[in-house]
Amino acid sequence: xxxxxxxxxxxxxxxxxxxxxxxxxxxxxxxxxxxxxxxxxxxxxxxxxxxxxxxxxxxxxxxxxxxxxxxxxxxxxxxxxxxxxxxxxxxxxxxxxxxxxxxxxxxxxxxxxxxxxxxxxxxxxxxxxxxxxxxxxxxxxxxxxxxxxxxxxxxxxxxxxxxxxxxxxxxxxxxxxxxxxxxxxxxxxxxxxxxxxxxxxxxxxxxxxxxxxxxxxxxxxxxxxxxxxxxxxxxxxxxxxxxxxxxxxxxxxxxxxxxxxxxxxxxxxxxxxxxxxxxxxxxxxxxxxxxxxxxxxxxxxxxxxxxxxxxxxxxxxxxxxxxxxxxxxxxxxxxxxxxxxxxxxxxxxxxxxxxxxxxxxxxxxxxxxxxxxxxxxxxxxxxxxxxxxxxxxxxxxxxxxxxxxxxxxxxxxxxxxxxxxxxxxxxxxxxxxxxxxxxxxxxxxxxxxxxxxxxxxxxxxxxxxxxxxxxxxxxxxxxxxxxxxxxxxxxxxxxxxxxxxxxxxxxxxxxxxxxxxxxxxxxxxxxxxxxxxxxxxxxxxxxxxxxxxxxxxxxxxxxxxxxxxxxxxxxxxxxxxxxxxxxxxxxxxxxxxxxxxxxxxxxxxxxxxxxxxxxxxxxxxxxxxxxxxxxxxxxxxxxxxxxxxxxxxxxxxxxxxxxxxxxxxxxxxxxxxxxxxxxxxxxxxxxxxx
DNA sequence: GCGATCAGGT
DNA sequence: CACACCTGATCGC
Numbered sequence: 048x049x050x051x052x053x054x055x056x057x058x059x060x061x062x063x064x065x066x067x068x069x070x071x072x073x074x075x076x077x078x079x080x081x082x083x084x085x086x087x088x089x090x091x092x093x094x095x096x097x098x099x100x101x102x103x104x105x106x107x108x109x110x111x112x113x114x115x116x117x118x119x120x121x122x123x124x125x126x127x128x129x130x131x132x133x134x135x136x137x138x139x140x141x142x143x144x145x146x147x148x149x150x151x152x153x154x155x156x157x158x159x160x161x162x163x164x165x166x167x168x169x170x171x172x173x174x175x176x177x178x179x180x181x182x183x184x185x186x187x188x189x190x191x192x193x194x195x196x197x198x199x200x201x202x203x204x205x206x207x208x209x210x211x212x213x214x215x216x217x218x219x220x221x222x223x224x225x226x227x228x229x230x231x232x233x234x235x236x237x238x239x240x241x242x243x244x245x246x247x248x249x250x251x252x253x254x255x256x257x258x259x260x261x262x263x264x265x266x267x268x269x270x271x272x273x274x275x276x277x278x279x280x281x282x283x284x285x286x287x288x289x290x291x292x293x294x295x296x297x298x299x300x301x302x303x304x305x306x307x308x309x310x311x312x313x314x315x316x317x318x319x320x321x322x323x324x325x326x327x328x329x330x331x332x333x334x335x336x337x338x339x340x341x342x343x344x345x346x347x348x349x350x351x352x353x354x355x356x357x358x359x360x361x362x363x364x365x366x367x368x369x370x371x372x373x374x375x376x377x378x379x380x381x382x383x384x385x386x387x388x389x390x391x392x393x394x395x396x397x398x399x400x401x402x403x404x405x406x407x408x409x410x411x412x413x414x415x416x417x418x419x420x421x422x423x424x425x426x427x428x429x430x431x432x433x434x435x436x437x438x439x440x441x442x443x444x445x446x447x448x449x450x451x452x453x454x455x456x457x458x459x460x461x462x463x464x465x466x467x468x469x470x471x472x473x474x475x476x477x478x479x480x481x482x483x484x485x486x487x488x489x490x491x492x493x494x495x496x497x498x499x500x501x502x503x504x505x506x507x508x509x510x511x512x513x514x515x516x517x518x519x520x521x522x523x524x525x526x527x528x529x530x531x532x533x534x535x536x537x538x539x540x541x542x543x544x545x546x547x548x549x550x551x552x553x554x555x556x557x558x559x560x561x562x563x564x565x566x567x568x569x570x571x572x573x574x575x576x577x578x579x580x581x582x583x584x585x586x587x588x589x590x591x592x593x594x595x596x597x598x599x600x601x602x603x604x605x606x607x608x609x610x611x612x613x614x615x616x617x618x619x620x621x622x623x624x625x626x627x628x629x630x631x632x633x634x635x636x637x638x639x640x641x642x643x644x645x646x647x648x649x650x651x652x653x654x655x656x657x658x659x660x661x662x663x664x665x666x667x668x669x670x671x672x673x674x675x676x677x678x679x680x681x682x683x684x685x686x687x688x689x690x691x692x693x694x695x696x697x698x699x700x701x702x703x704x705x706x707x708x709x710x711x712x713x714x715x716x717x718x719x720x721x722x723x724x725x726x727x728x729x730x731x732x733x734x735x736x737x
Numbered sequence: 738g739c740g741a742t743c744a745g746g747t
Numbered sequence: 748c749a750c751a752c753c754t755g756a757t758c759g760c
Contacts, residue, residue, distance in 0.1 A: 048750080082751065091740080214749080254747075256751045306753075309747070335747090338749055365750070391749075 048084050049183070051387040055210060057175040058153065060142050063210075064182065066094050074142040077155070078108040079182025080166035081115040081257055090121045098128055103143050105130045109157055110629050111165030111285065115257060118281035132157050134167060135196055137661040154661050156196045160184040162212075162365050163258035164288070170196065176207035179379065181387070183212045185367050187225060191378040192423045203420030206381040213386035213398050214366040220390075221343040223368035224350050230262065232350035233334060233361045234269050241270065241299040246327050250317055251302040252309075252335040258365045259302065259336065260288050266300055267291030275301040275319060284629040296321045312358075336363030343370075376405040378420060383408075 053065025053073075062070035063077040067088030070076075079085060088094055098104060108116070110131040116122045117129075132138045134157045142151040153173040160166040162183040169180045179197075197203055215223065224232075237249045251274070253259045263274040264287065273293040282288040296303075296319045305311060305318035312333055316322045323329055339350070339362040350362040367375065376384055384402040389395055403409050 084751070219748080252747085254751055255753070258751090306747095340748080 049212075049387050050389060051210060055171075055178055055180065055208065057178050057207060058142075058171055058173060060144070060151065061153070061171075063169060063180050067091060071097055073104070074144060074151075075104065075140060076106040077169055077180075078106055078112055078116070079160065079169065079180070080163050081112050082163065082183070085182065089125075095124055098124070101145050103145055104128065107132055107140065107155065109134060109165045109167045112167070113165075114284055114629055115165055115281050134159055135194075137172075137196065139659045139661050158194055158196060161186050161190075163256070164260050164285070165257070170204075177204055178208045178210070179206055179381070180210040181212045181375075183214070183366060184375075185226070185365055186371060186375055188371055188374045189423070191375050192421070195422060195424075197379065198420075198422040201422050203379060203422075206379055208383040208385060209376060209379055209381040210385050210387055211372070211376060211402065212366060212388060213372065213402070214388045214390060215340065215364075215368050216372050216386065216388075216398055216401055217390045217393055218343060218369055220340040220369045222341045222345065222370055223338065223364045223366075224341075224362045226261070229350050229362040229364075230265055233262065233336075233363075234266060236332075236334065236351055236359060236361070237266055237300065238270055240332050241272065244330075245299070246324055247330045247332075248299045248301060248317070250308075250312065250331055250333045251300065252312075252333050253302050253304070255304060259363075262336065262363070263300075263302060264288055264291040270300070272299050274298070275303050277303050277319075286630060297324065330357075332357045332359060334359045334361050336361050338362070338364045338366075340364075340368060373401075373405060376402060380405065380407050380420060382406060 049064065051064060052068075053062040053070040055061075055063070060074045061077060062073035062075075064079050064085040065087055066076060070088065071093055078089070106125055106129045108129065108131060110133070113129045113131050117126055132155065137154050137156045139152060139154050142153055143149070151173065153171055156170040156172075157167040158170060160168045160182050162185055166182060166184070168182055168184060171178050171180070191197055191203075197206075240247050240249055251259070251262070253262075260282075263276070267273050268291065273291055273295070275296055275298045276292050276294065279289060279292045279294060282292065296317070301317050301319065301321075303317065303319040308318040311318055311320075312331065314322075315328065315331060317329070317331065321329065334351075335354075335358070337360050339352075339360075352360045354360050384399075384406050386395065386398040386402065389398055
């Protein structure tokens, strides 16, 4: 829970995600996303009164956040006072003190945060330096390096302070299975269940909060079944989400809610009241998304845990894990980092102790040139060998970013994968897709392995058909940092008795599920598989012209046939509904012409004076007329391509991979869903046993 | 009657 | 374990 008080030391006249107390005096407000704990005071009468008196005070947020906020009548009074800012569009704002007339200019850029629809991070640039407020975020390893606007001159910007989501900033939460792993676990469980008959339905026991939309959209897309929800009017202008939801209770996937839902479920009743279809009773399982985490040296990650005869818990996290936070902060390498959240059991000092080594000040003693913090360009640039060479080989201008060794080794792909990609882009791309498929399927195998061993002490061995061996060419997986175990393919097949205790979830007793097999889905998360963009599916925020295919193509969200499914893992999981879109009147042309994009523009001409898109922002004086570096590009054309396909070239393949057969997996899943016994043979002892 | 806060629930 | 809510009780205005 955020304990950020609303103000940043560098820019105390603006307030972010807090609207009470001192924040009542702010010259401008910012809302990172639409979760209640970030909206304290936002509908209070005191602020409402202030708004009525101070006509120059506005709330800035993403278009999706505005849409979600205004869906609630309690916040409608904000309607005329919200100014939306397009994502990845540096926008100048005048901060005016209405009493004195004093004015301060600031440039704000919204960066996708991957936390829930509309969620953003705010990058502020002004006379007191560049600061980043992350709000809540879930970004996979390496994602900061792909955010163009965190960079300038091909290098990460000089960031004074980061106000960071430290929800899981504790080694205890070292790793959380990636979005893709969690999604595929839920997907296959749901698939195996609902494919049994039209009377088999799944209830997703989700909380009342935004953030599950990408789960709904992906399940719907993959299974061809819309998800039943109580309300969908908030998504009325977001077709990418809307099309996957329904208020028709006659569907096999439900995410509806009711105060007595758990009680209902015990009586085979869905929260919406449905118990049968065509007078035939339904068979329902519940899947409850919840955060699961694993220690640093834990290799097993069971993304699905059976908690009862028909109940499952599925891994799901809105927030970055400890290692993701460290990757993010280490990459940004600010002068200061302030925690927005103090995890339970930790103190402020302790969190700061964790953050400090990732900041610049801690590494001032050993000044040694390291070409770190480089922008990992998307497809466009990565395939351009000339530019790539230039960027890598030329000594970079000051200020040099000196990083601790951790960061050097933590981003090997910056150096190795881009080189590979330009040599063999097509082959790599193939390998990536191949790897992704294997990664998912092997996860399932591992899960079953664990399931078996954790419950029945079976000594049988898992045999992998040699024919399924993947041909991954010479592409190798990046190495982990030296002091952490190196993820290897063998680790996927570790025996259960090697799993640290913390990774073992409680499972129903063997009597409860009528046998020894508690269906546990284990998948290995080596931290590198998360290079796939976590910005998939409805976590981002864009207003676009619904039909526009030009500047921000929607082609990545098309439904694919089942035949295509097996070859399209990256499409489905990485890009499916990547952009939450709101249909509205702003066209791509306007964007490209750097015309003011504030939604209020047309109705509020004054806003032109106070909000404007800044064509490019140089460092370190964004306001001044400092010359831009040669890497500066027309922002609005480059950023979209980048964010949508960011990680396609950075997914490592794994040597010695072995492909399980689809039919085999399917039958295992069906057994799993039914709670039947699964006999899985164990592989010979791993080469990587610890 | 409303809002803020807390406890307790999922 | 946490999260992001929800409900209900209590208090103060």
